[in-house]
Amino acid sequence: MNAVQVKEFGLSDVLEYLSLDIPSVSADEVLIKQEAIGVNFIDIYQRSGAYDVKLPFIPGSEGSGIVSEIGKNVTRFKIGDRVAYSMFPGGYAEYVTVSDRHVVSVPENIDFVTAAACLLQGMTAHYLVHSTFKLQSGQSCLIHAGAGGVGLILIQMAKHIGAKVITTVSTEEKKQLALGAGADDVILYSKENFVEEVNKITEGKGLEVVYDSVGETTFEDSINCLKPRGYMVLYGQSSGAVSPVDPQMLNKKGSIFLTRPTLASYMLDREELDWRSGEIFKWIERSQLQIKIGLSLPLKEAARAHDDLAGRKTTGKVILIP
Numbered sequence: 338m339n340a341v342q343v344k345e346f347g348l349s350d351v352l353e354y355l356s357l358d359i360p361s362v363s364a365d366e367v368l369i370k371q372e373a374i375g376v377n378f379i380d381i382y383q384r385s386g387a388y389d390v391k392l393p394f395i396p397g398s399e400g401s402g403i404v405s406e407i408g409k410n411v412t413r414f415k416i417g418d419r420v421a422y423s424m425f426p427g428g429y430a431e432y433v434t435v436s437d438r439h440v441v442s443v444p445e446n447i448d449f450v451t452a453a454a455c456l457l458q459g460m461t462a463h464y465l466v467h468s469t470f471k472l473q474s475g476q477s478c479l480i481h482a483g484a485g486g487v488g489l490i491l492i493q494m495a496k497h498i499g500a501k502v503i504t505t506v507s508t509e510e511k512k513q514l515a516l517g518a519g520a521d522d523v524i525l526y527s528k529e530n531f532v533e534e535v536n537k538i539t540e541g542k543g544l545e546v547v548y549d550s551v552g553e554t555t556f557e558d559s560i561n562c563l564k565p566r567g568y569m570v571l572y573g574q575s576s577g578a579v580s581p582v583d584p585q586m587l588n589k590k591g592s593i594f595l596t597r598p599t600l601a602s603y604m605l606d607r608e609e610l611d612w613r614s615g616e617i618f619k620w621i622e623r624s625q626l627q628i629k630i631g632l633s634l635p636l637k638e639a640a641r642a643h644d645d646l647a648g649r650k651t652t653g654k655v656i657l658i659p
Contacts, residue, residue, distance in 0.1 A: 338356065338358070338359050338431040339356060339430070339431050339636060339659065340355065340356075340357045340395055340429060340430035340636075341353065341396065341397075341429035341636060341637075341639045342394070342395050342429075343384050343392065343394055343395075343396055344393040345392065346384065346385055346386030347385065348385070349384070349640035349641075349644050349647075352384065352429075352639045352640045352643065354637045354639070359431075360427070360433070362407065362408045362434050363408055364408040364409050364410040365408050365436055365437055365438075366407075366408045366411070366434045366435060366437065367404050367406070367407050367408065367411055367414050367434070367437055368404070368406035368407070368432060368433075369402045369403065369404060369432065369433050369434075369435060369440075370403050370404075370405045370432055371400045371402040371428075371430065371431060371432065371433060371659050372400075372402040372449035372450075372658075373401050373402070373449045373453035373454070373656055373659075374397055374400040374428050374657040374658070375397070375398075375399035375423075375428070375454055375458075375655075375656060376397070376639075376642045376643070376655035376656065376657060377398065377399060377486075378550075378575055379398060380396045380429075380643065381643050381646065381647055382574075384396055384643065387578070394426065394427075395426070395427045395429050396429050397426070397427065397428025397429035397430075398423065398425055398426055398428050398457065399422065399423045399424075399456055399457045400428045400433060400453050401419075401420065401421035401443060401449045401450075401452035401453040402419075402449065403417060403418070403419060403420070404416050404417060404418040404420055407437075411437045413437055413440075414437060414440060414442070418442060419445070419449075420443055421440070421441055421452040421453060421456055421614075422439045422440045422456070423439065423456035423457040423460060423600070423614075424439060424457065424600055424601055424604065429636060429639055430636075430659070431636075438607060441610065441611070441614045441615075443618070444618055444622060446622060447622065450630060450633070450656055454486070454628050454630055454653075454654035455617055455628045455654075456614060456617070457600065458486040458654065459490055459613075459614075459617040459626070459628070460600055460604065460610075460613040460614060460617065461487050461572065461600050462487055462490040463494065463616065463617065464598070464600065464603035464604075464613065465570060465572060465598070466491065466494050466495055466498060466500075466548075467494075468603055469568075469572075469598050469603070470545070470546045470570055472495055472498050472500050472545075472546065473498065473499075473500070474498055474499030475499060475501075476501070476545045476546070477500065477501040477502075477539060477545060478495055478500055478501070478502060478544060478546045478547070478548060479503045479504070479535060479548070479549075479559065479562055480502060480503070480505075480520075481504070481505050481547075481548065481549050481550055481555055481559070482506070482550050482551060482575065482649075483504030483505060483506050483511070483514075483520055483523065484511035484512075484515050484652045484653075485550070485651075485652065486631070486653055486654040487572075487573075488504065488515070489515070489629055492504060492519050493518050493519055493626055496518075496519035496520075497620075497625065501521050502519065502520045502522075503520070503521065503522045503523075503524065503534075503535060503538055504520045504522070504523055505523075505524045505525075505526045505555075506524075506525060506526070507526060508525070508527070510652075511652060514629070514652055514653075518627070522534075522538050531555075531558060531562070532558045532561050532562055535562040536562075539564075543562060543564030543565075544562050544563055544564060545563075545567055546567060546568040546569075546570060547560075547562055547563060547567070547568070547569055547570065548570050549571050549572070549573070550572055550573030551573065551575050551576045552571065552574030552575060552576050552578060552579050553576045553577035553578060553579055553580075554577070556569075556579045559571075560586075561590070565591030565593070566591065566592050566593065567593050568596070569593055569595045569596070570596055570598065571596070572597070572599070575647075575649075582595070628653075629652065629653030629654065630653055630656055631652040631654055631655060632651050632654075632655045633655075633656045633658060634655075634657055635657070635658055636657045638657075642655050642657060
């Protein structure tokens with residue numbers, strides 16, 4: 338099979354497109370012939386060495402396709418089933434073996450590209466607004482990177498709840514995408530100071546929560562947007578890791594809460610996985626949630642996908658096709 342492998346950490350040129358053997362399934366795994374593969378920032382973190390991964394490895398943790406083989410203990414799925422998975426390694430390949438605990442069935446009226454695009458980012462958005470900070474109607478939130486894959490989904494989910502949504506983007510084109518997703522106010526951070534703008538919008542009252550996937554360049558100012566006892570939800574670091582924080586700062590800023598969540602902690606069992614993925618598929622089927630595919634490339638162009646995503650050239654979801 339064709340696959341992309343990383344043998345040493347580094348820039349995107351370490352992504353090597355080569356031929357490997359089709360993996361064998363263990364007792365609790367399914368073998369999936371992939372139709373579409375999702376690209377996420379975690380893939381870049383792992384490729385660069387920012388996250389600890391054993392070399393060599395096949396990056397990617399999300400995809401969709403058809404079950405071609407099942408392990409002897411698998412009862413939930415059968416050969417020929419349409420499935421998708423998230424948060425399981427080895428995704429940049431024509432075939433991938435995945436623990437059946439991470440696999441979900443894909444409804445017939447949802448195509449494979451959408452299925453590969455919606456799970457990791459969709460479930461991330463879901464846990465952020467339904468679990469990490471349970472956003473309520475009438476509350477106000479700031480969502481950074483509002484035209485990105487998670488950002489566009491987060492905006493939609495927050496608006497479905499009835500929250501007021503403020504978001505930041507870098508260009509006029511991205512501003513229109515964020516407005517189209519339902520954002521109430523869009524701040525061009527390349528031209529405007531987002532703390533000053535948030536203060537104007539909230540009349541100096543601040544926000545209940547900030548959802549920040551950017552990290553280093555936005556962290557401190559994001560905290561300055563919060564009202565007392567507000568929540569700083571740092572769920573990514575696209576601009577780099579945040580420097581160590583003195584906990585006393587949380588006191589000085591108004592007894593605020595700081596959390597650094599990850600999807601793995603919010604899909605600890607089958608019940609959570611089925612709940613989050615099931616709601617996402619349901620909303621897509623009912624046209625209540627739109628998944629934007631911003632870039633689709635052949636698997637062999639994984640390096641370009643990484644560069645465009647890291648360079649913030651993309652909007653919506655980046656997909657690889659085996």
